[in-house]
Amino acid sequence: MSNERQKRVRNFCIIAHIDHGKSTLADRMLELTGALTEREMDEQVLDNMDIERERGITIKAQAVRMIYKGEDGEEYILNLIDTPGHVDFNYEVSRSIAACEGAILVVDASQGIEAQTLANVYLALEHDLEIVPVINKIDLPGARPEEIIREIEDVIGLEAQGAPQISAKNGINIDSVLNKIISDIPAPKGDEDAPLRALIFDSVYDTYKGVIAYIRVMEGKVAPGQTIRMMHTGKEYIVTELGYLRPGGQIPSDSLMAGEVGYICASIKDVRNCRVGDTITLASNPASEPLPGYKKAVPMVFCGIYPADGAKYNDLRDSLEKLQLNDASLMFEPETSVALGFGFRCGFLGLLHMEIIQERLEREYNLDIITTAPSVIYRITKTNGEEISLDNPTNMPESTEIDTMEEPVVKATIMTPTEYVGSIMELCQDRRGTFLGMDYLEATRVILNYEMPLNEIIYDFFDALKSRTKGYASLDYELKGYKESNLVKLDIKLNGEIVDALSFIVHADKAYARGRRMAEKLKDTIPRQMFEIPIQACIGNKIIARETVKAYRKDVLAKCYGGDITRKKKLLEKQKEGKKRMRQVGSVEVPQEAFMSVLKLDM
Amino acid sequence: MTAASHDIGLYIHIPFCARKCRYCDFVSWSGMEPFWEPYINAVIKELEQKSQIVAHRHVMSLFIGGGTPSLLPYDAVLRIMDAVRKHYRLLPDAEITIETNPGTLDHDKIRAYREAGINRLSIGLQAWQDHLLEFMGRVHNAGDFHEAVIMAQNHGFSNINADIIFGIPYQTMGDWIDTITKVLSYQIPHVSCYSLTVEEDTPFGRMKREGRWQDPDEELERKMYSKAIEVFEKAGLEQYEISNLAKPQYRCRHNMNYWLRGEYLGFGIAAHSCFHNERWANSSDLRQYMESIERGINPLGECYYITNEEALSESMILGLRLTEGIDLADLSSIYRTDVRKKYGEKLADLAERQLVELKGSVVRLTKRGMDFANQVFIEFI
Numbered sequence: 001m002s003n004e005r006q007k008r009v010r011n012f013c014i015i016a017h018i019d020h021g022k023s024t025l026a027d028r029m030l031e032l033t034g035a036l037t038e039r040e041m042d043e044q045v046l047d048n049m050d051i052e053r054e055r056g057i058t059i060k061a062q063a064v065r066m067i068y069k070g071e072d073g074e075e076y077i078l079n080l081i082d083t084p085g086h087v088d089f090n091y092e093v094s095r096s097i098a099a100c101e102g103a104i105l106v107v108d109a110s111q112g113i114e115a116q117t118l119a120n121v122y123l124a125l126e127h128d129l130e131i132v133p134v135i136n137k138i139d140l141p142g143a144r145p146e147e148i149i150r151e152i153e154d155v156i157g158l159e160a161q162g163a164p165q166i167s168a169k170n171g172i173n174i175d176s177v178l179n180k181i182i183s184d185i186p187a188p189k190g191d192e193d194a195p196l197r198a199l200i201f202d203s204v205y206d207t208y209k210g211v212i213a214y215i216r217v218m219e220g221k222v223a224p225g226q227t228i229r230m231m232h233t234g235k236e237y238i239v240t241e242l243g244y245l246r247p248g249g250q251i252p253s254d255s256l257m258a259g260e261v262g263y264i265c266a267s268i269k270d271v272r273n274c275r276v277g278d279t280i281t282l283a284s285n286p287a288s289e290p291l292p293g294y295k296k297a298v299p300m301v302f303c304g305i306y307p308a309d310g311a312k313y314n315d316l317r318d319s320l321e322k323l324q325l326n327d328a329s330l331m332f333e334p335e336t337s338v339a340l341g342f343g344f345r346c347g348f349l350g351l352l353h354m355e356i357i358q359e360r361l362e363r364e365y366n367l368d369i370i371t372t373a374p375s376v377i378y379r380i381t382k383t384n385g386e387e388i389s390l391d392n393p394t395n396m397p398e399s400t401e402i403d404t405m406e407e408p409v410v411k412a413t414i415m416t417p418t419e420y421v422g423s424i425m426e427l428c429q430d431r432r433g434t435f436l437g438m439d440y441l442e443a444t445r446v447i448l449n450y451e452m453p454l455n456e457i458i459y460d461f462f463d464a465l466k467s468r469t470k471g472y473a474s475l476d477y478e479l480k481g482y483k484e485s486n487l488v489k490l491d492i493k494l495n496g497e498i499v500d501a502l503s504f505i506v507h508a509d510k511a512y513a514r515g516r517r518m519a520e521k522l523k524d525t526i527p528r529q530m531f532e533i534p535i536q537a538c539i540g541n542k543i544i545a546r547e548t549v550k551a552y553r554k555d556v557l558a559k560c561y562g563g564d565i566t567r568k569k570k571l572l573e574k575q576k577e578g579k580k581r582m583r584q585v586g587s588v589e590v591p592q593e594a595f596m597s598v599l600k601l602d603m
Numbered sequence: 604m605t606a607a608s609h610d611i612g613l614y615i616h617i618p619f620c621a622r623k624c625r626y627c628d629f630v631s632w633s634g635m636e637p638f639w640e641p642y643i644n645a646v647i648k649e650l651e652q653k654s655q656i657v658a659h660r661h662v663m664s665l666f667i668g669g670g671t672p673s674l675l676p677y678d679a680v681l682r683i684m685d686a687v688r689k690h691y692r693l694l695p696d697a698e699i700t701i702e703t704n705p706g707t708l709d710h711d712k713i714r715a716y717r718e719a720g721i722n723r724l725s726i727g728l729q730a731w732q733d734h735l736l737e738f739m740g741r742v743h744n745a746g747d748f749h750e751a752v753i754m755a756q757n758h759g760f761s762n763i764n765a766d767i768i769f770g771i772p773y774q775t776m777g778d779w780i781d782t783i784t785k786v787l788s789y790q791i792p793h794v795s796c797y798s799l800t801v802e803e804d805t806p807f808g809r810m811k812r813e814g815r816w817q818d819p820d821e822e823l824e825r826k827m828y829s830k831a832i833e834v835f836e837k838a839g840l841e842q843y844e845i846s847n848l849a850k851p852q853y854r855c856r857h858n859m860n861y862w863l864r865g866e867y868l869g870f871g872i873a874a875h876s877c878f879h880n881e882r883w884a885n886s887s888d889l890r891q892y893m894e895s896i897e898r899g900i901n902p903l904g905e906c907y908y909i910t911n912e913e914a915l916s917e918s919m920i921l922g923l924r925l926t927e928g929i930d931l932a933d934l935s936s937i938y939r940t941d942v943r944k945k946y947g948e949k950l951a952d953l954a955e956r957q958l959v960e961l962k963g964s965v966v967r968l969t970k971r972g973m974d975f976a977n978q979v980f981i982e983f984i
Contacts, residue, residue, distance in 0.1 A: 530978065552821065553825045553974065556975065558845065561858060562875050563884070565917065572984045
């Protein structure tokens with residue numbers, strides 16, 4: 001049972017597909033509850049990072065506390081926990097969801113439910129959250145709220161007749177959403193006198209305070225000065241400060257009690273000691289069991305990241321370390337490539353996570369980087385019985401030493417208008433997908449379920465899906481496990497020498513096509529040089545594709561007299577600059593784009 | 604010979620042509636006859652104004668280039684020559700060249716040049732085939748060249764250069780060999796043999812941008828180059844620079860001075876100078892140039908101070924154009940630094956790539972290095 005204090009608290013999150021208006025709705029609620037004046041608003045307060053704003057996605061979970069006077073005249077504390085909106089951050093989503101009693105499901109009035117939304121709704125339902133459907137963008141010409149309400153009822157089985165119909169953008173009916181939160185979402189429960197159990201749903205790093213953990217207190221209470229223990233990592237810290245979260249800052253408080261959402265600082269230096277999903281308890285009176293659902297973040301996608309300018313290696317390492325302060329799921333370790341020199345093998349939760357990190361390195365840290373083709377983790381059983389995990393194709397053992405090889409497979413859920421079913425099936429088939437089933441959402445939309453190897457998805461599956469469906473299809477996937485597969489390592493030789501950074505692992509059936517495409521692509525990317533450059537794609541010693549970059553026959557300025565010298569010097573300087581941007585691989589100069597071109601083979 | 608002479612060169616730019624060739628990106632125009640006279644006056648004035656800069660230095664070469672200086676009435680050239688002699692210490696044996704085009708020369712002009720002390724004629728032949736001449740936008744034909752050469756030789760000019768071009772679209776190896784053979788048949792002692800370069804701001808450049816240009820086959824182009832060297836050398840014209848060949852004693856001293864990084868002054872619009880650690884260019888705006896001169900101001904376009912380091916770099920990239928190469932010991936004493944040590948690693952790497960060869964303290968481009976000279980030069984930029 002909730003006590004009197006708890007009865008006036010609501011903890012909720014918002015589930016929405018990208019672009020369906022989650023952040024805008026959050027902004028309007030903040031405005032309406034006075035947590036933020038219009039003047040303070042820098043559109044979409046919750047998405048702090050530039051990349052988040054540009055891509056319209058939330059990467060880091062955020063939380064804010066709002067005070068709102070309900071229809072009954074009482075003041076309520078509304079804690080909004082903003083969840084990451086992408087499949088790569090599924091685990092983080094699940095922890096945010098676990099911190100709430102309810103979820104607002106925002107659905108675009110013209111587009112309806114999307115694959116990822118559905119996945120997150122199911123996740124919320126699993127955690128017994130009360131779902132409050134909200135129909136957004138009702139003022140747009142294409143809005144068909146009645147159909148969408150029916151879709152929500154048919155697909156999810158939720159009562160949606162009374163769903164608020166709003167326009168977050170234009171501030172229409174926002175109060176009805178807040179009232180619905182109070183009336184429909186249950187108040188938190190949890191014994192204030194029980195031993196402390198607080199769920200960490202995110203953390204950020206602050207230069208002065210150390211790690212700031214975002215927590216939901218499930219049971220018990222905590223105050224500054226107390227010694228807390230992380231139940232999974234076992235680390236103990238003394239609480240220096242705690243309190244509530246508001247846009248762009250924190251409000252310190254004396255304590256946090258069961259049912260409340262807030263932050264806690266305890267001079268924690270390493271974000272890895274404050275893991276999302278871990279349970280905080282008190283060292284003096286520990287809980288017997290941690291909260292359920294903790295998982296260690298496991299990177300699924302790997303790639304090499306190298307500084308374009310070898311001298312920037314230390315800068316790259318420093319930047320990765322800084323990023324890791326706020327992102328415990330980012331992993332990296334030094335690696336060396338013959339072609340690219342010193343760099344790092346980095347592990348990511350997924351492709352988006354990888355792209356975000358790459359983009360942040362380039363934009364926030366001003367680094368020019370070269371990334372190698374992404375890889376997944378393969379499991380190899382060698383003929384001598386040894387078992388290894390492989391995240392870098394370069395380290396693949398000789399085929400004669402391999403007994404069996406397994407690759408990760410995912411369950412992929414694709415939602416699409418029916419007209420694209422044929423071409424999506426073709427695509428999935430081509431990517432070695434196994435058809436699991438198809439369900440109709442409504443007469444014109446279906447869900448397709450496929451089992452697919454992850455290594456097919458990480459190439460350019462998203463792009464291919466988008467281009468085949470004009471962007472209408474949405475994708476969600478979850479790791480299902482490992483399956484034995486006939487995989488080979490494809491090497492690229494330039495002028496007879498293997499370029500390690502270009503090697504990748506591919507299913508034997510697809511090796512020929514991909515090898516051929518890759519050789520063609522490299523032929524277009526590598527400029528002509530003083531000698532002919534054979535480009536070979538090979539599996540072991542067998543060459544499966546060959547292209548040639550013809551040699552140029554001359555590179556000489558015919559005239560250079562008194563008036564030409566200054567100009568010719570400039571020309572030569574420009575030529576030298578161009579050469580500097582090349583990587584010397586053996587005797588061949590390879591432009592940086594070549595290492596990335598394998599990511600986009602358009603197959 | 605790596606060190607340049609202490610004596611200087613003078614260059615005078617005449618920016619007028621009967622018609623602009625389609626590959627030409629020099630500062631020159633056709634149809635500017637009203638400007639000829641005032642322009643020559645300005646140049647003469649500039650010669651006077653700048654004479655103080657070089658004070659007592661001797662002038663070992665004078666080059667009147669363009670454009671087409673031979674287009675001017677000969678008295679204009681005579682006036683220029685008078686001004687040079689009046690204000691500069693022209694050595695008695697100075698090389699004095701005028702650039703000419705077939706079709707612009709006549710007996711009176713050639714006689715006048717001769718009398719004014721001009722002792723070298725450079726004639727733009729480019730190709731022996733009239734269809735190629737037309738394609739390039741030249742105003743003359745092969746017959747005009749014949750007449751020009753015969754006339755010049757009859758008036759006592761023996762030091763003659765012919766400019767010829769290879770790598771022209773539609774030019775065959777047969778065409779090229781014909782051109783070479785014709786040049787040789789006149790006993791011309793100096794040839795400038797250029798690979799056609801398509802510059803951006805030219806009609807050819809536009810054709811290229813618009814996709815209406817067919818690059819000649821590179822293989823053929825290089826064969827033309829080596830064929831030319833082979834045939835000319837057999838006839839006694841030795842290659843001494845990437846694009847220049849001459850009989851012994853006929854090397855162009857004016858140009859040698861550029862490649863040896865000697866000092867020179869340029870007069871006229873867009874003319875370049877290199878003197879006392881500075882490189883500068885006159886304005887390339889005709890009106891601005893003439894107004895500046897009129898008002899007694901320096902008609903400066905751009906100017907660069909050359910550091911010792913840059914000067915050495917220039918010495919390398921210019922000197923390596925010469926077949927005899929560079930004596931690094933000479934450079935070391937000029938620049939008071941151990942050049943061999945400074946560039947040792949680069950030179951060894953280039954030698955391994957068979958682009959240069961080192962013999963004692965002399966480094967020079969190999970045959971292959973001549974084809975890929977830029978790859979060598981960028982190492983010293």
